Amino acid sequence: MEQDVLILAIESSCDETAASVVKNGREVLSNVIFSQIDLHTVYGGVVPEIASRKHIDKINQVIKEALDKADVTLEEITAIAVTYGPGLVGALLVGVSAAKALAFATGKPLVGVHHIEGHISANYIEHKELKPPFVSLVVSGGHTHLVSVKDYGTYEILGRTMDDAAGEAFDKVARAIGLGYPGGPKIDKLSKEGNPEAIHFPRAKVGDSAFDFSFSGLKSSVLNYLNGCEMKGEEICKADVAASFQKAVVDVLVGHSMEAIEQYGLDKFAIAGGVASNQTLRRAFEEACAEKGVKFYCPSPVYCTDNAAMIGVAGYYEYIKGVRHGYDLNAVPGLRLGER
Numbered sequence: 401m402e403q404d405v406l407i408l409a410i411e412s413s414c415d416e417t418a419a420s421v422v423k424n425g426r427e428v429l430s431n432v433i434f435s436q437i438d439l440h441t442v443y444g445g446v447v448p449e450i451a452s453r454k455h456i457d458k459i460n461q462v463i464k465e466a467l468d469k470a471d472v473t474l475e476e477i478t479a480i481a482v483t484y485g486p487g488l489v490g491a492l493l494v495g496v497s498a499a500k501a502l503a504f505a506t507g508k509p510l511v512g513v514h515h516i517e518g519h520i521s522a523n524y525i526e527h528k529e530l531k532p533p534f535v536s537l538v539v540s541g542g543h544t545h546l547v548s549v550k551d552y553g554t555y556e557i558l559g560r561t562m563d564d565a566a567g568e569a570f571d572k573v574a575r576a577i578g579l580g581y582p583g584g585p586k587i588d589k590l591s592k593e594g595n596p597e598a599i600h601f602p603r604a605k606v607g608d609s610a611f612d613f614s615f616s617g618l619k620s621s622v623l624n625y626l627n628g629c630e631m632k633g634e635e636i637c638k639a640d641v642a643a644s645f646q647k648a649v650v651d652v653l654v655g656h657s658m659e660a661i662e663q664y665g666l667d668k669f670a671i672a673g674g675v676a677s678n679q680t681l682r683r684a685f686e687e688a689c690a691e692k693g694v695k696f697y698c699p700s701p702v703y704c705t706d707n708a709a710m711i712g713v714a715g716y717y718e719y720i721k722g723v724r725h726g727y728d729l730n731a732v733p734g735l736r737l738g739e740r
């Protein structure tokens with residue numbers, strides 16, 4: 401009988417200190433997340449220095465809890481996987497250093513994982529039948545990537561944002577209408593009370609790639625609208641602004657993704673990243689995919705936002721392909737997908 405592969409995964413690229421134990425790439429034995437959101441909310445966004453310091457406080461406790469919850473000892477672990485980019489350099493360094501120390505002390509293999517590959521791989525946790533090839537849209541606070549997943553660990557980037565990430569746009573617009581950080585979930589909630597057709601915000605087309613995105617013009621348009629109302633002394637209906645802005649983002653994300661599916665002739669589509677937990681976005685994709693006869697996948701919200709289980713899954717597929725990193729593994733804040 402083949403031995404189980406148990407991956408201990410560590411994630412610290414932004415403001416979540418997370419560790420997880422994943423069995424054979426698809427079974428999550430534990431998924432511990434210490435969210436720092438409360439610490440950063442008062443500043444209206446993630447403060448990198450504070451994030452790094454909090455990761456240092458929490459990392460060992462979170463790793464110990466992940467092992468305890470999984471009822472697995474460090475000796476039983478097969479390999480240690482860690483996010484080494486992209487992300488905030490000081491934050492990444494905490495996870496990378498912890499993983500290197502554990503790998504050195506135990507003699508276990510070390511596998512560096514790309515954060516976006518982690519987000520995409522979150523889809524494998526609850527959809528055991530999902531296998532490449534498929535198209536994936538990764539929408540988070542730092543990234544908006546439309547990706548062709550050709551095989552495990554083999555990607556082609558079809559489109560990306562030219563300026564703000566989708567989540568960043570949610571956060572900035574939320575701040576402008578006084579909702580606070582993080583904006584995504586707050587806009588998601590408030591927009592249920594608003595009319596998505598109340599205000600027409602632009603849907604940007606950029607450059608020569610049909611699959612690239614731009615959200616900074618949309619953000620400016622929302623700010624202009626708010627200023628205009630203020631100057632005219634008109635009352636702002638925040639729920640209408642939230643719903644109309646959200647509709648503009650969703651329309652573009654769905655439109656580009658459906659074009660990509662058509663062009664690449666694939667029949668499976670998966671969303672990933674923090675913004676993928678947006679209820680209007682999920683519903684819009686469900687409908688658009690059903691119309692095209694495309695199978696639609698999305699992770700549960702807990703696997704959309706940053707977590708280490710997704711890093712454990714991606715780490716498993718890298719590990720079985722033979723990817724190993726040395727003790728010189730460093731944080732790479734601008735790491736590109738497909739790079740090692």
Ligand code: KG4
Pocket residue numbers: 414539540541542543566567568570571582583584585588673674675676677678679704705706
């Ligand atoms: O994937 P994630 O946890 O971190 C990054 O890798 O960036 O994504 C965080 C982002 C934030 O911008 C947050 O506002 C957004 O995801 N987000 C949402 C929702 N939940 C989180 N955006 C829209 N709707 C949501 N329900």
Ligand code: ZN
Pocket residue numbers: 515519540541673674705706
């Ligand atoms: Zn992320």
